[in-house]
Amino acid sequence: MKTFSILVLFFSFSLAAQVSTLPLWPEDEMPNKQKSDEKEDINQDDITWITKVQKPTLEVYLPPKASANGQAVLVCPGGGYAGLAYDWEGTEIAKYLNSKGIAAGVLKYRLPGSASVKESFKAPLQDAQRGIRILRANALDWNIDKNKVGVMGFSAGGHLASTLGTHYQEAFYSAIDSTDSEEIRPNFMVLVYPVISMDSKITHQGSHDNLLGKKPTAALEKQFSNELQVTENTPPVFLIHAGDDDVVPVENSLRMYTSLREHGVPTEMHIYPKGGHGFSLANEIYYLQSWSDRLTDWLRNLN
Structure with missing residues (x-):
């Protein structure tokens, strides 16, 4: 009986998702960094809210090997580029993806207003590019197919995700190690x-x-208006928005959808009449709860 209990315990651990947190950058090799007295702040009230990020990380969630389907997602929480809704639009999303056999890396990225950042607009994208490269660099150990690695973002994190997907022609930092040989x-x-x-x-x-x-200059606004940066090589896109969003107008998704269609990029979009902004998995909004099912269907169809 004791032996059986030990075996059951071992089996349970072997089936559990694996979680680890990795620094994005080697010590003293973070690009676009300057010295400051600023301290990272983590507020844990209704949600975990992180500001003034000093040490960007990738919190990796791996499904059990038996259920891993090879897909992986870099998850970018939102927060208006002022902070990160780290659990609400990050770790909770990673757990959901794991339940579908998908690996996930939650990106704790630097914020442009940080006193520790030299060039504001570059820092989030530099961290996102490094994050997706880390997922691919560890593909063999993490049961990931390098050709099935995507990005997911919410609100301003959606802007970061769409920037990663439309500004991949060049890295926004110089290579520092073998990880940077991976595709962005x-x-x-x-x-x-x-x-x-x-x-x-x-x-x-x-x-x-x-x-x-x-x-900002008109040129910089155009560069980061990502509906204007779509090409025929932009990766497939899944869009979700609520028509009554009074924070980020639904026209953002509508313009992106139109541009993707014009360039022949495979796209699926769901616009819900109600839901407002920031609903995440919509666990308390019954008519929105199924959006994650639509996402799962779409991800499976990519395979």
Whole structure:
């Protein structure tokens, strides 16, 4: 009986998801960094809210090997480029993906307003590019197919995810080790109530100002209006938005969808009439709960 109990315990651990947290950058080799007295702040009230990120990380969630389907997702929490809704739009999403056999890496990325960052708009993308490379560099050990690695982002994290998927032609930092030989283009994008455009008519002004400053050049606004950066080589996209979103107008997703269609990029979009902004998995909004099922169907179809 004792032997049986030990075996059951071992079997339970072997089936459990594995979680580990890795630094994005080797010590003293983080690009775009400057010295400051700023300290990272983590507030844990209703959600875990992180600001002033000093040490960006990738928190990796791996499903049991027996259920792993080879897909992996870099998860970018939102927060208006002012903070990160780290559990609400990060770790809870990773757990959901694991339940579907998908590996996930939650990105704790640097924020553009940090005193420890030199060039504001570059830091989040540098961290995202490094994050997806880490997933691919560890593909063999983590039961990941390098050709099935995508990115998922919520709100401003959706802007970061869509930036990663439309600005992959070059890295925003110089290579520092073998990890940086990996591809930065995601194989697919999942954009949930995303900020897409920097156009003042439809953008989320807080995300715009935090990322680019209050008076950026027209060229910089165009560069980070990601509906304008779509090409025929942009990876397939899954879009979710609520029509009554009064924080990030639904026109962000509509413009992105139109641009993707015009360039022949495979795209699926779901617009719900109600839901507002920031609903995450929508566990308390019955008519929105099924959006994650639609995502699962779409991800399976990619295979």
